[in-house]
Amino acid sequence: MVLTAEKKSLIWKTLNETRGKIEPAEYKNYIFGLMFYKFLSNKAQAWLNNQLHGESWENIWQQNPEKATRFMQNKLGYVIRPGDMFSDWQEKINTDQFNISNVSDAIVRFNQGVSPNAKPEFEGIFDDMDLTSNRLGSNTQTRTKTLMDWIGLIDKIEIDENTDVLGDLYEYLIGMFAANSGAKAGEFYTPHEVSDIMARILTAGREDMPEYSLYDPAMGSGSLLLTTASYMKNDGVRGAIKYYGQEVITTTYNLGRINLMMHGVEYNDIHIHNSDTLSSDWPDGVTDGVDNPRMFDAVMANPPYSLKWDNTNREDDPRFKSGVAPKSKADFAFLQHGLYHLKQDGRMAIVLPHGVLFRGAAEGRIRKQLLEENNISAVIGIPPKIFTNTGIPTIIMVLEKNRMEDDVLFIDASKGFEKQKNSNKLRNEDINKIVDTYLNRKDVDKYAHVANLDEIKENEYNLNIPRYVDTFEPEPPVDVDKLVSDMQETDTEIKQLNGEISSLMDDLVGADAVAQQQLDEIKGLFNEK
Template sequence: MEVKTTGEHINQILWQACDTFRGKIDSSIYKDYILVMLFIKYLSDTYKEHYEEYMKKYEGNEERVRRALLRDRFILDEICTFEYLYNKRNDVEIGSTINKALEHLETENSGKLRGVFRNIDFNSESVLGKTKERNAMLKQLLEDFNKLDLRPSSLGEDDIIGDAYQFLIEKFASDAGKKGGEFFTPTMVSELLARLVKPKENDRIYDPTCGSGSLLIKVVNQVASKKVAVYGQERNGQTHSLCRMNMFLHKIDDAKIEWGDTLSNPLHLDDEGQLMTFQVVVANPPFSLDKWAIGFAGNTNGEENKFKMEASLDPYRRFEWGVPPSSKGDYAFVLHMIHSLADEGRMAVILPHGVLFRGASEAKIRKEIIEHNLLDAVIGLPENLFYGTGIPACILVIKKNRNRDNVLFIDASGEGNYEKGKNQNKLREEDIQKIVETYGRYETIEKYSYVATKDEIRENDYNLNIPRYVDTFEEEEFVDMSAVKNNIEKIKSELKEIEEQMEKYVKELGL
C-alpha cells in the first residue's frame, strides 16, 4: 500500500527549507521564495501524475496526451517543471533559469497566472547575495523541496496543500512581528468573522484589504458547496501574488484578486464604472493607517504636506458622511465597505478601539452609520491577538436593511474568554461559539453583552465605547476587619508558641 504524504511531513520539510535562508535574509522577504517553490512543486507533481495517467489511458499516443493535458487546470512545458529545475541545480545560471521558468509558466497560463510571479526575482543579488552564495542557497532550496511528494494520489487529505501554505504564511507572520499583521489575520479571528457574516451559496464575497487571502478562504469554507464568487484587492505586490497562489492551492480558481490601493483606486467596478456591490464584505484593514488619502493627491507640485483630502475628490462619493482624519484611515475603509454592500448585505470589519469613541469627523461618521440604522453589533476582542500589535481590537458588524434598530454590544475581552499565550493570546473554539451564539440570540448577558436602544446611544453622544454599555466591573469582596484582627491575634499567639518551643530545643542542645 502506498504511503500517503501527511500534512505534518509537508510542514516539517517546509520548515527545514526555511533554514536555508534563516540568518541570511529577513523572513518577511524569504517567505516569497519558499511559497513560490511550494506552488511550483505542487503544479509539477500534479502535471507529472496526469501525464503518466494519460500515457496509460491513450496507450502512449503523445498527441492525444498533449491535447488532454491542455484541458488541465494549468499547462506546464518541460522547462517549467520542478524536475527540470532540480536537474539544473548545479548550473551557474540557476537563478536566471528559475526566473525564465516562472515567466514561461505565466505566459502559458496567462488567463490565470498573469503577473503572479512579477514581484519575485530568484536571481536578485541585492536580496540573495553574490552568485556563489545565491547559487548555494537555491541549490539547497531545490534539494529540500525534492524530498516532497505532492502528487494528488499520494496526498492524504483534499486540502493538504492549501493547509500547508496557510501553515507557512502563519509561521512567517508570527516570525515577522509587526510586518506579519500586514499579510495575515490569525486563523481563529478569521474564523470568527466568517461565522458572523453567514455567507450563503451564490453570494459575492469581497475583502478590500485581502492580504494573503486567509480571511476570504475562511469565509468561502463556510459554504459547503463552495459555490460563491470571490473578490479581493491588495496594495502590496508580493502579498497580492501570495493571495493568488493561495486561492489556487485552495482550489478557488476563479477568484478575482486585484492589485492596487483600494481607497484611491478601487478596481472592482460594475458596468457603469460604479463600485461593485457584494452580499458579504469582510476585512482586517491596517490599523489607523497614516496618509491613507495620499493616492487622491494627484500632482501636488512637491507640496504633499499641504494636501487636504476632501469628499469632492472621491468620484465614488464614499466620504459624504465625513472625511476621516488624514492620520487615521480606519473609517475610510469602513465607508468604502459600506458603499460596497448590496441590499441585504452584511459586513464585519476588525478595527482598533479608537473608532468607537474618537471625536471630530469620526464622531460625525459614527452618528451617520447609527442614524442610517446600519450598525448591528460591536464586539470587543481580547488584547494581543494580532501579529505586530498588542492592542485590543473590536469588530463592527454592519448590515443593510436591518429588521431591528438597536445595537448589540459584546465584551469578549475578559479573562476566561480566550487562551493566554507566551507571545500572543488565542481565541479558542468555545470562545468563538460563545460570541457567535450571543450574536445569534441578540440578547443581554450579565457582564458579557448588552442590547442598547438607539436612544441610549444618542444619550451617549454616539460614543460606542463598550464599557458604557456592558458593565464588567467586579465588586471587591467585603473585608471583615474584626475577622482580620482576630486572625492576626491568632497568628501572633501561634508564633509566640513556636518561639518558646524553639528556645526549649536550643537549651536542650546546649547552644
C-alpha cells in the same frame, strides 16, 4: 490525510534550519514561490496523466508546441513545458546537472505561457523570488547550492496534492512567518480565530446559497476570503463562489494569489487587484455600456489601523456620502468603502481599533449617520494581543446595508482568551460564545447588551462598549473573624519558629571575642521576639 501539529512543528523547524542569514519576511517569498511552483507542476502533471493515456508530454510538445500550449492553457490557464516541471529539477539535482538557471529560465517560460485570460491571476506571481540576490550566495555556484537545498526541502515537506492539506500547511506557515517577522506581519495576516468569528457571522443562515460573492478591500494573504467561503455549502464548486479583493503591497498581493490557488480556488473564480483601495475605487463593472459599482453578498476586512491617507477632494466620492474620514485616520474610509460595495441584503464584518467607537469631529458625524441609517448591527470587543503586529484591543463591527431594526448588539469578549508567551489566543469556547451570542441577540449578564437607538442617543452616539456592558465584578466581602484568626495563627507560628532558632543558636560559640559579641547581639534579637 490530516496535517498534525507535530508535523507542522517539524516542518517549521526544518525551514528555520535552512534559512541561513535571510530574514523571515524575505525567506517566505522563496519558500512559498517554490511550494507554489511545485503545486502547479503537480497539478499539470496529474492533468496530463489523465489526458495523454501513456503518451509522454515531451512527445506531444515536440510534435506541435503551439497546439500543446493551447491544450494546457485552455484547462489550467498556464503551460509548463517538458523539462520545466518541478520533478525535472529534482531529477537534474539527482544527476548533478542542476543549475540555478534551470529555475530562472523555467519561470520566464512560465510567465510567457500564461493564457491572456489568466494573466490577472498569474502574471508576476514569482517576481518576489530574486534568484540573483547575494543573500542566496556570493556567486552562481553558492546560489545554486542554496536553491538545491530548498528544492530538496520542499520535496520532503509537501505531504500530497490534497488542496486541504496543502492549504492548511500554507496557512500555518503564513502564521509562523508572521509571528517571526515583527511589526510588518500585520500587512498580510489575520489570525484564524478572528477570521473564523467573522466568517461564521457573515455566512449564518446563508450557507446554502447556490452562488456567493466575497470581497476584501485589504485582503492581505486572503485568509478572510478563504475562511468565509469554507462555511458555504458550495465551497470548492467551480464557479459557485467568486473571490474579489484588493491589496496595495505587491509582495502581499502575490502571497494572497498563491494562497487562494493553493486552496484549490480556480483561477477564473479569482478577481483581485494590486492597487490602493482608497485612492482608486474598485471593483466596478460595465453593464449595458454603463460603468457601475459591483456589489457583494459579503464584505470582510482587517485594514491597517488608523492609516494616514489622502482625503482631499473626496466630498463627491459616492463611497463617502456619510462624511470624509480625517487624513490621519482612514478607519472609517475603509468601512465606508466596504459598505458601499455591499448588496442591499449583504452582510459586512470589519476589524477596527476601539477609537472608531468614540472619536469625535468628522468620525463622530460619520458614526451618527451610520447609526441613524441602522447600518451598524453589532460591536464585538475582542481581547488585546490577539494580532501579531499590535497589542492594542480591537473590535469586530458587523454592518448591514438595509436593516429595519435600530438596535445595536454590544459584546464584551475582551476577557475570554488563553494567555500565551507573548500573545493571547481565542479558544474554541470563546469563539463559540461570541458567535452564539451574536445569533441569539439577547442580553447576557456582564457580556452582552442590545441597545436601542434611544439609549445610544442618550450616550451621544458614543459606542464605547463599557457604556453598554457592565463587566464590573464587586470585591467579595472581607471575613473579619477569619482574618483575625489567621493573624493569630501566623503570630503563634512566628513565635514558635523564633524559639526554635533561638534554641539552635544557644549551641553556637564565637571563634573570638568580637565574633562572640556579634553572636550575642543576634541571640538578643531573637530573645526579644
